[in-house]
Amino acid sequence: MAEEKDYPQFNDDIPCLSSEQANNLVELVKAQMGETIVSTVNKYFNMNQFIRFLFVSKFFEKKRKEFNLSLKDVSSKIKVPQYRVEAIENARLSEIQSEALKKYASLLGLEKGFEQWSAQNADIIEEISNL
Numbered sequence: 001m002a003e004e005k006d007y008p009q010f011n012d013d014i015p016c017l018s019s020e021q022a023n024n025l026v027e028l029v030k031a032q033m034g035e036t037i038v039s040t041v042n043k044y045f046n047m048n049q050f051i052r053f054l055f056v057s058k059f060f061e062k063k064r065k066e067f068n069l070s071l072k073d074v075s076s077k078i079k080v081p082q083y084r085v086e087a088i089e090n091a092r093l094s095e096i097q098s099e100a101l102k103k104y105a106s107l108l109g110l111e112k113g114f115e116q117w118s119a120q121n122a123d124i125i126e127e128i129s130n131l
Contacts, residue, residue, distance in 0.1 A: 018120075053124055054091045056117060057088055060089060080097075080099075088100065096128050097128070
């Protein structure tokens with residue numbers, strides 16, 4: 001697996017995969033596990049979007065731990081239910097609220113990087129905003 005530095009970076013070090021890079025990973029999964037697994041997964045969520053958001057979710061989790069904050073701390077500080085914070089960190093796109101995501105980015109001091117990531121991944125932000 002490539003090191004994180006090999007991926008495009010935005011301000012605040014939020015890693016970002018392009019849709020094309022994510023599609024390459026989807027194709028790798030197809031090649032290794034077969035078309036059936038990708039078709040099955042895509043019935044429940046967009047695998048490309050999931051892969052791209054996974055980088056953000058794990059980056060947020062990493063930053064939270066660097067700040068020595070628990071999920072409960074984050075929930076309390078941004079006034080969002082803890083399960084919504086967990087949804088962000090576990091890339092459960094169907095449970096994420098865009099406002100919670102913005103508040104979490106702000107708490108971690110990642111506003112600029114998150115704004116740039118959001119612009120690059122408008123389809124994911126739109127999907128989250130429609131929930």
